[in-house]
Amino acid sequence: MATVEILHPGLLSLLQDSGRFGQHQIGLTSGGPLDPEAFYWANRLCDNDAATTIEASIGGLKLRVDAPIRVAVTGGEMPVTINGTSAPRWQTLRLQAGDTLELGYSKLGSRCYVAFAGGLQVEPQFGSTATVVREGIGGLRGTALQKGDTIPAVVDDGGPCLRLPPAKRPHYTHRATLRVVTGYQQDHFSREQQQRFFRSTYDVSERCDRMGYRLLGPPVHSALDGILSEGICLGAVQIPPDGQPIVLLNDRQTIGGYPKIGSVLSLDLARLAQLMPGDQVNFAEIDMELAQRILHLYYNMRRTIALDLIAPDFIVE
Amino acid sequence: METQPRIQVAGENALIIYFGSVATAAVSAHVQHTAQLLRELMGPHLIDLIPSYASLLVLFDPLSCDPPQVCHWIEQALEDETSFSDSDGQLVELPVWYSAESGPDLEELAARAGLSVDDVIRLHQATDYRVYAIGFAPGFAYLGEVDERLATPRLATPRRRVPQGAVAIADRQTAVYPTASPGGWNLIGLCPTPMFDPHASPSMPVSVGDRVRFTAIDRQQFLELGGQLPGEIR
Numbered sequence A: 001m002a003t004v005e006i007l008h009p010g011l012l013s014l015l016q017d018s019g020r021f022g023q024h025q026i027g028l029t030s031g032g033p034l035d036p037e038a039f040y041w042a043n044r045l046c047d048n049d050a051a052t053t054i055e056a057s058i059g060g061l062k063l064r065v066d067a068p069i070r071v072a073v074t075g076g077e078m079p080v081t082i083n084g085t086s087a088p089r090w091q092t093l094r095l096q097a098g099d100t101l102e103l104g105y106s107k108l109g110s111r112c113y114v115a116f117a118g119g120l121q122v123e124p125q126f127g128s129t130a131t132v133v134r135e136g137i138g139g140l141r142g143t144a145l146q147k148g149d150t151i152p153a154v155v156d157d158g159g160p161c162l163r164l165p166p167a168k169r170p171h172y173t174h175r176a177t178l179r180v181v182t183g184y185q186q187d188h189f190s191r192e193q194q195q196r197f198f199r200s201t202y203d204v205s206e207r208c209d210r211m212g213y214r215l216l217g218p219p220v221h222s223a224l225d226g227i228l229s230e231g232i233c234l235g236a237v238q239i240p241p242d243g244q245p246i247v248l249l250n251d252r253q254t255i256g257g258y259p260k261i262g263s264v265l266s267l268d269l270a271r272l273a274q275l276m277p278g279d280q281v282n283f284a285e286i287d288m289e290l291a292q293r294i295l296h297l298y299y300n301m302r303r304t305i306a307l308d309l310i311a312p313d314f315i316v317e
Numbered sequence B: 001m002e003t004q005p006r007i008q009v010a011g012e013n014a015l016i017i018y019f020g021s022v023a024t025a026a027v028s029a030h031v032q033h034t035a036q037l038l039r040e041l042m043g044p045h046l047i048d049l050i051p052s053y054a055s056l057l058v059l060f061d062p063l064s065c066d067p068p069q070v071c072h073w074i075e076q077a078l079e080d081e082t083s084f085s086d087s088d089g090q091l092v093e094l095p096v097w098y099s100a101e102s103g104p105d106l107e108e109l110a111a112r113a114g115l116s117v118d119d120v121i122r123l124h125q126a127t128d129y130r131v132y133a134i135g136f137a138p139g140f141a142y143l144g145e146v147d148e149r150l151a152t153p154r155l156a157t158p159r160r161r162v163p164q165g166a167v168a169i170a171d172r173q174t175a176v177y178p179t180a181s182p183g184g185w186n187l188i189g190l191c192p193t194p195m196f197d198p199h200a201s202p203s204m205p206v207s208v209g210d211r212v213r214f215t216a217i218d219r220q221q222f223l224e225l226g227g228q229l230p231g232e233i234r
Helices: A037-043 A191-199 A266-272 A288-304 B025-045 B067-079 B105-111 B117-126 B219-224
Strands: A003-010 A014-016 A055-059 A061-065 A069-073 A080-082 A084-087 A090-097 A099-101 A111-116 A150-153 A162-163 A175-183 A201-208 A212-216 A236-238 A246-248 A260-264 A280-286 A306-308 B006-011 B014-020 B045-053 B055-060 B092-096 B129-133 B140-143 B159-162 B166-170 B173-176 B182-185 B186-190 B211-217
Touching: A037 A055, A037 A069, A037 A111, A037 A162, A037 A266, A055 A061, A055 A150, A061 A111, A069 A099, A080 A288, A090 A162, A099 A111, A099 B219, A175 A288, A175 B006, A191 A280, A260 A266, A260 B006, A266 A288, A280 A288, A288 B067, B006 B067, B014 B067, B025 B045, B025 B055, B025 B067, B025 B129, B055 B067, B067 B186, B092 B117, B092 B219, B105 B117, B105 B186, B117 B211
Parallel strands: A175 A280, B092 B211
Antiparallel strands: A003 A061, A003 A150, A014 A055, A055 A111, A061 A099, A069 A090, A069 A111, A080 A084, A080 A099, A162 A306, A175 A260, A201 A212, A201 A280, A212 A246, A236 A246, A236 A260, B006 B014, B014 B055, B045 B055, B092 B186, B129 B140, B129 B211, B140 B173, B159 B182, B166 B173, B166 B186
16 A cells, blocks of 8 residues: 655645536535546546546645655646656656655646546545535545645556657647537527627636636626526536626536526536636537537547557656 | 426536426425436436426436437426325424524514514424425525515625524525535524434435424423534624
8 A cells, every 4th residue: 555645735636536426415516626638637647447636726736655656647737846856747657655746836727637546545425535625525534635634545556657649638728618508597598698698708707616617707697586496517607696607617506596598518617627817718609419419529539549658767766 | 387397408418307487395296206207217327316496407427328318208207197295205303492592583583573582483383394405505405485474584694604503594495504604594593403414324314305394492402412502603
């Protein structure tokens, strides 16, 4: 058994697996990685299924391992160092006993995933290790990682070192187009209001977190004051009385009473969650049928991407 | 008035069934019955369900089934003719210590309603409430409907901290706060029964569709039943 020790948690570091499902009836939200694409690659580079990883927001995470371990860092442009020496993202890295891995602060892309070959060994709660701080559920004790936390991991079994070819990596920018599957109360927004929503550019506000991203821009109004509280799915675009859209993310409340115009495609939520305050988004309307085709194409394509087998050239003596 | 349930797109892998525009026990029972049937019909294709007052959100695996198939399952469930009743759920009794000390809004609420504090306490116990929905926070059960005379709007300024176990009223809804959290409902008492315990099985004493009856206890009984004094509630 190996141990990962948190020397510094950075701004916000959370244990996340793919999320908690089948527990909405007791009010538990889904949690899970805000950028499931980067999460997937971090795990695949470690030859894992959807294992427990560390989701680091903005940066500042510093950890030490007490045994040889293979890790991979994917996501936003946080500079990675091992014992102070620069190391690449998007590939498997071999750590030796006593090595320190550090993520610097990002200027582009706000989430990184650190995966460990064999997965972090954390006891699931309600079927998942995903940490939802608001609920006090998941992770080590329902909280963000803290200095001094130790997490059991698996000793390197000598498995392969892999790299995602640069051309296949996500391209992070300060802008995202979010495709919206329209529905819910869409019919209660007039044609003019819908046009305004789909033709305007919105800024990401300071109020953006794992519950949702509040956007700022031309206000949109529906003909409804409120609705009977109903289930909210991932990515739902909620329009509160001030007309400023909120895109609801993994740690959202499961039910609520504000009108919604539809829900953002999951693939685009991965892009949204990498944005920072001041970055810009716009919306594009799609229907459910097109969303299905896009998802099938994406998942089929992703499965066929071959990883490069690389020499374990990054060995820190 | 009977309206036909309506299926609406909610997201890439989500359909929502609207059973009507008002929450009644009969509508809620239909939501619950449909949820039960969909669990059986959809099996592993079902990711999660969110039942609420008059709607049911159905989340499915978009890679293993497609929306027309899910619509078909939903229609099958809606066409089911097995009888169900709005009293199918279990009846759960929850003890409440009603007092000005444990419920800082009790006197204000009584004054506003033109009732005595004793009347408020009596009326709050006189109804068997239905669990319409669970959400907002783990274990937070929305119960309805309280006697019209007790209906009170939310506080203009929500409290930054409502204690665990607080029994509260907002409009014609009532609830027990499962954990300490911010909240804007009117507090009338404290319940010693844990509403959410992640280490217990089941983790909640109630489910959607159950009925809840409140029974008054005093401070001593509250403590004997394991209730924790929250300190001064502001």
